[in-house]
């Protein structure tokens with residue numbers, strides 16, 4: 001781990017700029033992609049080795065199933081927008097950690113972790129898709145790398161990076177971890193900004209819809225999450241600050257997401273019910289059938 005960060009110092013000689021998909025915003029990118037991936041992958045392995053992985057095969061399978069569908073959607077979305085290079089170094093992985101914490105994150109390079117404590121808030125497969133889409137969107141929009149770049153300037157601004165990293169390798173490592181997973185307590189690193197949250201919401205909504213999940217599940221999930229904010233807010237809310245603006249924005253983007261959802265529903269052979277265009281008199285008045293989703297069996 002230390003070696004990675006020493007290498008980081010010597011390769012961090014230039015400032016580059018990336019463009020965020022969908023919003024097309026320019027972002028600061030101080031950490032070279034290869035180094036970002038290397039440190040992310042080793043951080044991820046470290047987290048897994050220190051965690052108890054769930055042995056509930058049904059729940060693990062559901063996380064992987066949703067993850068793979070979102071992955072396919074991301075690949076399609078980026079290919080359609082000529083941005084496939086963003087994920088060329090990704091090594092997707094989806095794991096479920098057995099811990100009663102309301103949290104989930106995706107490190108750079110598609111390394112996803114869900115904690116079993118978030119499953120009751122997700123409720124079902126669509127709820128998982130909301131969180132999966134959102135977290136994967138943070139990685140696709142390279143928010144971790146951007147936060148790491150910002151944190152390096154903020155924390156080590158006045159000091160030569162090589163000196164600071166040599167003298168504070170552990171803090172720097174913690175800083176990377178916090179930047180990737182949205183940790184808010186280490187070294188004063190801020191939670192994901194409202195801008196990052198907003199970008200991840202809109203991209204995430206697109207990804208879940210393209211993967212064939214009803215995007216209407218997103219505002220519902222965030223309402224449930226917000227209801228838990230009284231008392232001691234869950235980890236997920238402290239790193240993903242939320243408010244009424246989020247729900248309002250999600251609903252604002254819903255028509256855009258619904259177009260992707262309708263298209264995915266048409267292309268898919270899976271039993272996603274659609275309004276039957278053949279039955280001319282009933283389709284207008286009957287309420288839209290709700291897609292049958294697999295309910296989670298939560299046992300602690």
Ligand SMILES: [Zn+2]
Nearest residue numbers: 192197200240
């Ligand atoms: Zn977020």
